[in-house]
Structure formats: structure tokens, C-alpha cells
Amino acid sequence: MPEQSATAAPGPLPHRLPTAGWSHQNLLDLEELTADEISLILDTAVLCKEATDGCRRKIDVLAGAAVVNLFFENSTRTKTSFALAARRLGADVIDFSASTSSLSKGESFIDTAKNLEAMGIDAVVVRHATPGTPHLLAGHLDVGVINAGDGPHAHPTQGLLDILSIRERLGDLRGLTVGLVGDIAHSRTARSNLWGLKKLGARVILCGPPTLVSERWQELGVEISHDLDAILPRCDVLNLLRIQFERQHTSPFPSVREYAHLYAMNRERLRRAKRDLVILAPGPINRGVEVTADVADCPQSLILDQVTNGLAVRMAVLWLICGGRRAAGKPPAADGPRGVEQERIV
């Protein structure tokens, strides 16, 4: 991919992207944020989107900053989205994936991260298969840590981009009913959506078979259902979560055919839903399992809006964390030379 040809936005832009109201060094999960802080990220995302002409232009508010994509688990879209978001803000991006690292030589992931930190970076975007790993890193590093997905625990930017997509289409979240359907047990998207939506005043229904939707969720004040057809008429939003076959020891349902029969969003179900129901899916989607192809591509589907909003949200988060650090006068982690001159594309 060639260097971005877009020109930088005019000078005072950083002042139009406030960091006031943001006090966190890291973004680890949405559970730890207040409703105001979540709204601040969303509002900042909207500003970023406008300033970059719908995420298509580059601005230089983070020129000189270095962001590391530290991915211990495969990812294409999230990694690309973070890399592009950082570059749209003018930051350098380094990609670091576990397969090419010294992790295969037995170095612990904390040592790896500390090494990167010593190269003088501003933030680490980390994805890992184990819940809590970004939290553990945050305890050992001085740079900003952004969680890009830690096992089934949290994926805060995914939750934020889903919520931004809903807000764009339906306005205020308060009073909306959002159904999260599918593999709740193994879904970080479900957990991040749940906290974000609840804090912003939406009603959340978790829907799927009992093997994937524990009764215990009710203790957190959310509704659960095993019957999609029963909740369908009440939902303003459906977020269709992928079945994570790779995280199961034994199959949580008898067959994909039976699952699709009970839970796939298809044209027939769409007819029985509210007229302005919107449909989200975090991707990658299994067409024919959680959602049929025609529904995935219908006007009510926000699947492609989610991709654009992913960029916007990640720009906002990078800005708040890196820009916030710089505004607070915190230098990059070490005085060492800047590690990377020219980013490599993912």
C-alpha cells in the first residue's frame, strides 16, 4: 500500500479534538468506564470521522507518535483497522505478531512488551487469547495499553463501534432494546456490548441455547432468552455473534443445521421483526449460520457501517490515550531512539 496521499488537516485541529474528560492511561474494558466517558469516546469518534472526511483522509494530530500492534492471536480486520486508524492520525505503526517474535524462543510476553516499550513507543494495542492479559501488561508498562480483544473477556473498541453504529442510525441508546444473539459464552463482543449498552441506558437481551447463554447473566441485570422468535418483536437492534467453534471442547448444540434453524436471522424472521430493526454482526460472519446472505446484505444491516465506525472509534481511542499523554506532558516510554521510521503495512 502506498503512503497516504491525503493532505494534513489545518493546524488547530488538535484543539478541536478535546481530551478533557478523559483520565485513563489505558483502555482495557468498558466495565471500568462511566457513561460520560463512553460518550466522550463516541463523540470524539464522530469528530475524527468528520475531520478525516469519513475516515478517508489523513490528519497529523499524532505525528511523531509510535503505536505497536502487539497481536498474540490471529486477526486481520481489527489489526488493519487499528493500523489504519493510527496512520490516519499521523502516528507510526509497528506490527508485532507472536509467530515472528521471540515468544517462540520462550521469552515471556511481558518481557516482549517491555522491550517494545524501551524503544520509546506511546501505546500498545494488544490482542491475546487469554482474558486479562492486557490488564497484566498495563500493570507492567508505562505506555498506554489498548485492549484489542482478550479471549472471551473484552473487546472494548468493538463494543464502542457497535454502539456508535446504533447511535448513528437510531439516536439515543436510552430505552432501546438490543438483542445479542449467539455464542455469548465465548464472545468478548457480547461482554463489551453488554457493559457499554447498559451504561448508556439500553435494555439488553442475551439470546441463544442454554449451553451458550448462562442463567447467571441475569444477576448482572440483563434479560436472557433461549427463544429468538419470542424476543424478536421487541428488539430494536440485533447483534448476531459468531459461533466460536475454535473455543469449544464439545459442541454446544447438536448441529449447525439445528442452530441455524433456531437462531439464524433470515428473511422470514426479518418480516416478523420491527420495521426499523437494525442488524449488526461483528464479523467475520458465518453466512448461513448466524445470518443468511440476503439479510446480511439488506438495508437494515449495518455490517459495513461497523467497519467504518471501527476506524473512527479506534482513532478516537488512540487520540484520547496518546494525545492525552502528550497533553499531560508524558514523554514516550523511554528516551531511546525512535524505533521505527516507516511503518510496514499489514
Add this chain to the structure above:
Amino acid sequence: MASMLIRGGRVVDPSQGIDRVADLLIRDGLVVSIGQTGSQPLGKVDETIDAEGLVVTPGLIDMHVHLREPGREEDETIETGTRAALAGGFTSVACIPNTEPPIDTQANVEFIRQKAARADTCNVFVVGCVSRDRAGKELAEIGQLVEAGAVAFSDDGSPVYDAELMRRAFEYCRMFDKPILAHEEVLELSRGGVMHEGLVSLSLGLAGMPAAAEEVMIGRDLALAEVTGGRLHVMHVSTAHGVELIRRAKAAGIRVTAEACPHHFTLTDENLRGFDSNFKMSPPLRTAADVEGILAGLADGTIDCIATDHAPHAPEKKLLELDRAPFGILGLETAVGLCVTRLIETGRIGWPRFVDAASRLPAEILGVNRGTLRPGGVADVTLIDPGLQWRVDAGRFASKSVNSPFHDWTLTGRAVATIVGGRVKFRLP
């Protein structure tokens, strides 16, 4: 050999029904007498210890300790582990055989006994493997191991998975009157788990180990103990329902005993919210209701004894992602403080019951000649300051490892002197 007088302490020895301020006289490594305080002429003993304000108990026994040697000396050795025991007030430990190689031959038992003798610290009683190579396929040479000095049998670290093998083990051990110390876990239910399955694991997205994984296996082993007449000792009971199963089995006359660990009556799954691997152990930390069940079980004697499951892991091993970090927590040097703080200060149990649980009953279960201050018995004695407040500093542990979630906690109660065979082996500086 020398004589020693421990003066004016509160002597608590449930084996003789004693709980009073008294003088304890020791000569040539044996208890001579427990007499009215001040009755002993001072000039006639070589050493006098002023125990005023202290609790004097038969030496504490931890029947569940992983000394790691042979094979994992980076975590702990027989020498460092037994020094940790002394610092914690324990005069005896039983070491669990999940070493590398496992303790399934006479030679391996002999190795531990020699190493322990050379360390010259506390008593080390050897637990042998139930199965050869701890592989769960065929019985280890249990008779040979008994001859070499093994006091009990366990494949701990893993359950004895084959129910028929477990049945044979119960039957076979009967002729030696040795207990089987059982790690109770249905592995299919706990597979991949790192913590208790509950609301916390659900919120954190961490794979859970359900209480049922432990309870189902306790149920199986109780049934096997019943049909065989064998002796089952349930290790580290962690669930309230597990306690209840044992309570009912005892009422039905099944030969079962049980132990609980200080961490299981002190911490809960809520402690995992910070993702700290020092809170990762097996069985996992459960809920507040389970803690309550264990406290009740300890109070009414359903749970016979307190054992630590001292499980050292070198720091670099614990400093890994939560699912890659090993299970286990240090126990020896915080046990007395946790027992005093959580059990005695709160009024859940009194000192006599504590000494029962930490000395008399472990000795009885293991069939070793300890756990009492009867005249003529070996003078293993622990002196505890019941009111001493102290801050736990894992960096100063005698253990080779530091994997304690209690680092920086302030506890009440600490062993101030540990006497093994009439010799002072540890004294709090």
C-alpha cells in the same frame, strides 16, 4: 542431651484434654512433663524459654506440602521447603509425590528421607504414589513403599481417574491401614478452566471449573470407600456441597477424613478480578457461600484438618498469561496467621480445635507418632504469639518461591519458635 523448660505458656494439647497455663519440661528430645507453672527449679535445666503470653502446642503438622524435589528444584527444594515449614511453625510435613520422577519406588522414598535427614530441619513424612509413574494405569508397589516408610498414598495433582484402579487402591491399602489422599476432580468438567465457574468467571470470560467437577468425584470416591472399607482422605475440599457430602458420609460410617486449606476459607473467586495468577490454584477459589461451608465444616469437625497445599512455583512461571501460569499457592509461612486471623480471632473455632486440626488429627490420619505432648513422646513443639500483628513479606520467605497472594497482608498470630525433637529449629528474630 540437653533439657529445656518452656515456662508459663498456655499449653493447648487436646490429645490430653489440656488447655491451661503450665510449664513444659523437655529432656533428651522427649517430653518429660507438663507441670504447674513455677514448680520447676530453674537451675536444673540447660535452657529456659519464657513463653508467657504465648500458646504452646504440639508441633504443627502440614499433611499436604509440595517440596518439588526431585525434579523441580527451581521452585523449591527439600531444604528450602522444610525451612519454610519451620518458619511457619510446622515441625512436620507430609510431602506429596508429584515430583519428577514421582515417588513410586523405594529408592525415591529413600532419596527424600536422606535429603530430609541431611537438611536436618523438620520431620518429612513421605507420601507415595497410588499408581506407578503416577500415570493412573496400574498400582504402584504400595507394599514396598510402605516398607520404605511411606505413610499414605496419593496421585495428587491429578485424580486417580480409573474408578476400578481407585477401588483396587482402597482395597489394597486396607492391609497396611494407609489412607488414600484424593485430589477430587472430574477433568472433563474442569478442562481448560483457570478459576471457579460462576458469575465472576462469566464476567471475566475466563474458563471455569465448576464446583460439580469436585463434588462428582468426591461422590465417586465416597461410594468406593464405602464398598471397599478403604480409608479416603479428601484433600483440599473447596465447596460447601463437598463438605456436606463428607458430613453425610461420616454420619453413615464411611471411613473418610478431609482437609481444608487456609486460602479456601479466606479468599473467593472475586479475588480473580485483577487477573493475578497468584490467585490461581486447583481446586480454585470458590464463592463466599463455599467459604462459609468450609468454616462450618471446620467448626463442626466434618473437615478434620487444616493443610496448606503449599505449591511453590518460580516467579517466571507465575508471571505468565493466566491460562499458562501453573496452579498453586504458597502456604507454609502464612498458615498460622491465616488460621488465627480467620478462625480464632473471629470466634469460629477455639485453640483446642485449631490444635486438633493442625496437629493431632493430621498425625492420626497419617499414623505417625506425633501431635501430642504426652510425657515420653517426641518433643515437637510450636510456640505461637496469638496477638502478634505482622505484615506478610513474600520477599523474605524461607521458601524459594514467592507465589503468595497474601503478600502485604497484615495478619494476627505467628509462630515465634519451632522445636523439633527438643531442639529449637526456628526462632522469630
